[in-house]
Amino acid sequence: MHSRAPAPLRALVEQLAHLPGMGPKSALRAAMALLKWPESETRRLGASIHGLRDALRLCSRCGGLTAADPCEICADAARARDILCLVAEWDSMLALDEGGFYHGQYMILGGLLDPLARKNLETLEVDRLLRRLAEGEVQELVLALGATLEADNTASFIRRLVDGRFPRLKVSRLAQGIPLGAEVKYMDRETLRQSLRYRQEFV
Numbered sequence: 001m002h003s004r005a006p007a008p009l010r011a012l013v014e015q016l017a018h019l020p021g022m023g024p025k026s027a028l029r030a031a032m033a034l035l036k037w038p039e040s041e042t043r044r045l046g047a048s049i050h051g052l053r054d055a056l057r058l059c060s061r062c063g064g065l066t067a068a069d070p071c072e073i074c075a076d077a078a079r080a081r082d083i084l085c086l087v088a089e090w091d092s093m094l095a096l097d098e099g100g101f102y103h104g105q106y107m108i109l110g111g112l113l114d115p116l117a118r119k120n121l122e123t124l125e126v127d128r129l130l131r132r133l134a135e136g137e138v139q140e141l142v143l144a145l146g147a148t149l150e151a152d153n154t155a156s157f158i159r160r161l162v163d164g165r166f167p168r169l170k171v172s173r174l175a176q177g178i179p180l181g182a183e184v185k186y187m188d189r190e191t192l193r194q195s196l197r198y199r200q201e202f203v
């Protein structure tokens with residue numbers, strides 16, 4: 001950005017340029033568009049950004065982003081409590097749930113295991129998962145981690161982890177007809193519905 005540009009504008013463009021899908025040029029375009037907004041609108045946007053951290057928290061049950069704890073999904077008494085679907089990220093949970101064909105519980109692992117180094121193990125919500133399973137309500141754990149190498153690796157790790165601890169727990173995973181390399185959050189509704197319906201026991 002031109003060094004003659006006023007400092008407040010430069011600062012905004014620099015910050016906007018850190019957003020996904022934004023480069024310096026598109027950040028400048030966005031900043032220029034914001035300048036043309038009515039003041040009440042830019043104040044509202046500023047307040048939304050400011051309030052985001054205060055208004056949102058992580059659900060203590062599933063780990064998803066929510067305004068209230070537990071989140072709407074975990075608090076929904078109409079959902080089955082004996083089936084728990086483990087996803088890598090929150091947006092995978094949204095993708096699955098928007099389909100409307102799954103009516104059980106969710107848990108967000110918080111990522112996938114790095115296949116080479118297991119350095120990131122402590123960043124995953126393994127303890128939360130074990131605590132949840134130890135409550136004894138869940139009869140089936142559905143691994144919906146995707147069809148990538150990392151997902152496979154993580155699925156095997158979880159399988160081994162729960163095997164000894166919860167011998168009566170059924171562990172399944174999404175049908176392997178899903179495209180190789182697919183991430184759950186990018187799958188279309190029909191693929192997700194089918195892969196959940198034809199989920200296979202994971203042994």
Ligand SMILES: [Zn+2]
Binds near residue numbers: 059063064070
């Ligand atoms: Zn929740």
